[in-house]
Amino acid sequence: MASRPLKIKTGVVERLIKEEDSYKNEYDNQLKRIEKIKQETPDDEWNIRKQKEVLDETVKMIPDVKQRLSKAVEELNDLVSAHEEELAGTEELSQSSTSLVTGSLSKDRS
Template sequence: MSLKDLKIKTGVVKRLFKEEKSYHKEVSEQKKRIEKITIGGADKYDIAKQNEVLDESQQMIHEVKNRLREAHKVLQDLVNKQDPSWVGTEELKQAEDILKEVESEL
């Protein structure tokens, strides 16, 4: 594996981590939206549709989290088997930093 591969794998983990946070935010906003339209006396159909959107977002959290776990494992394995020429490189530092950040969330 090359330094370029390390950079790519790091980017994948960063993207999935950001995507997971985005879905958590979306779920929170959707719950508020449902509460607001329920209090406002919205049509049952509208409420049901909003609940479907909420369910889909919650499912995506699980899917993204599974992909994130897998990508994290791949990156961790790559860092553990690092090439001696990677020592002290910015790419290795970024990979180690994102691994620590994501690990606290998994």
């Protein structure tokens, strides 16, 4: 009975893990882009300022996605705990457990 909600919550955790990684990659790429612009065209203040604004937006999103990931991991953990016996040995439980471990590790690292 809990198979469908378990799949949904697992999917949410997996998506948020990917989203967090995406923002971190975007942050790194944006830093490199700003440095490149500063080296190639140091007088282009407008472009540098706009790129810094993009970087600031990315920085603002990282704590938000971490908070959503933390909440999703807690909800998935609660659901798994409530239906563990019922779902024992199923692929859904195995995938959810893997996502819980990955999500917990992801929310713990900075």
